[in-house]
Amino acid sequence: MKTIDMYFDLIKKNKLRLAPMAGVTNSPFREICILNNSGFVTSEEIDATSLVYDKSIRTKEIASFNIKEKPIALQLLGCDEKIMPEAAIILQQMGADIIDINMGCPVPKITKKGKGSALMKDIIQTSKLVNKIRKVTKIPLTAKIRSGWNEEDQNAVEFSKMLEEEGIDGITVHPRTRAQRYEGISKWEIIKNVVDNINIPVTGNGDVKSFEDAELMIKNTGCHSVMIGRSAIGNPWIFNPQFQKLDEIKRIKKMINDIKIHIDYIKQFFAEKNIDLQIKKQLSYYSKGLINSKELRQKIFRSNEDIEIIILYFFENLEKHFNYEDVKLEKASI
Numbered sequence: 001m002k003t004i005d006m007y008f009d010l011i012k013k014n015k016l017r018l019a020p021m022a023g024v025t026n027s028p029f030r031e032i033c034i035l036n037n038s039g040f041v042t043s044e045e046i047d048a049t050s051l052v053y054d055k056s057i058r059t060k061e062i063a064s065f066n067i068k069e070k071p072i073a074l075q076l077l078g079c080d081e082k083i084m085p086e087a088a089i090i091l092q093q094m095g096a097d098i099i100d101i102n103m104g105c106p107v108p109k110i111t112k113k114g115k116g117s118a119l120m121k122d123i124i125q126t127s128k129l130v131n132k133i134r135k136v137t138k139i140p141l142t143a144k145i146r147s148g149w150n151e152e153d154q155n156a157v158e159f160s161k162m163l164e165e166e167g168i169d170g171i172t173v174h175p176r177t178r179a180q181r182y183e184g185i186s187k188w189e190i191i192k193n194v195v196d197n198i199n200i201p202v203t204g205n206g207d208v209k210s211f212e213d214a215e216l217m218i219k220n221t222g223c224h225s226v227m228i229g230r231s232a233i234g235n236p237w238i239f240n241p242q243f244q245k246l247d248e249i250k251r252i253k254k255m256i257n258d259i260k261i262h263i264d265y266i267k268q269f270f271a272e273k274n275i276d277l278q279i280k281k282q283l284s285y286y287s288k289g290l291i292n293s294k295e296l297r298q299k300i301f302r303s304n305e306d307i308e309i310i311i312l313y314f315f316e317n318l319e320k321h322f323n324y325e326d327v328k329l330e331k332a333s334i
């Protein structure tokens, strides 16, 4: 089967998915999103040089995944024509089902080295790079791009055509320029322009804040699927239309249950020394919007208490927020 057909098949079954976010979408969080109906997930960006040469624990953690996450896309960050194909081979050996190339990261320390969104500045050089990666990649190969480098240089359409010619199987478009970072509104019409000009699947991304927004993006742009990033932080239920239909008590029960599962996944996945910080980070995301959330976050990060006491404190605050006696009773039986 051709990789493009494999990718079309995957996209058809996975219309709404979690977007990659460095420092957030690690394996435990991805699993919670999958539990709540996210389509296939993408790893955080994996630095190709670290993967090929230093093999640090941090890089290993970023690149690893649970078998239950398959099919999974692993995302490569880099620009070196020799290292990137080597890294792609390693990711295939690790069991990736899709390799995604990061062409959107706006962070200066990354772009200064020619990686991430800097790849969009040099279309000829990037076409050579993609050509080399394509030659060694036997699975679907995709790219995640922005609308361009800055206001004056918005080349998403031309760039996508080049990617299609070089054999890329699918493109995700986050329609902000590198200069915009995450500010301003993402221009969905750029997603439509890309869709109208290429024949491979396009995934739309940017400012999707609900299931309904995702449907609207598909309707307005013609994109084949949608990725949600920031609105999924602390809210994996965004992928789950059933969750929205639950009555309030059942919804809170499900939240408590899922957060507990998430904590267990973190304990199983991370190296001992990283567990507490990872739990604190996720609890602080979940505390967004709760009453006293600021104090709660301060307590989570500043307290020297044992992590189990902090977890208990978080759940007590969740109860306080909703203030339902029946939730307390139900919780006791979970």
Ligand SMILES: Cc1cc2nc3c(=O)[nH]c(=O)nc-3n(C[C@H](O)[C@H](O)[C@H](O)COP(=O)(O)O)c2cc1C
Pocket: 019, 020, 021, 022, 023, 024, 043, 044, 045, 075, 102, 103, 104, 105, 144, 174, 182, 205, 206, 207, 208, 227, 228, 229, 230, 231
């Ligand atoms: C904290 C953070 C980390 C991110 N890390 C990555 C990354 O590793 N790879 C990537 O392709 N995009 C990354 N992104 C971009 C998101 O995938 C997404 O394109 C962007 O947030 C817009 O979508 P949203 O409006 O749904 O958040 C990151 C975004 C944020 C906020």
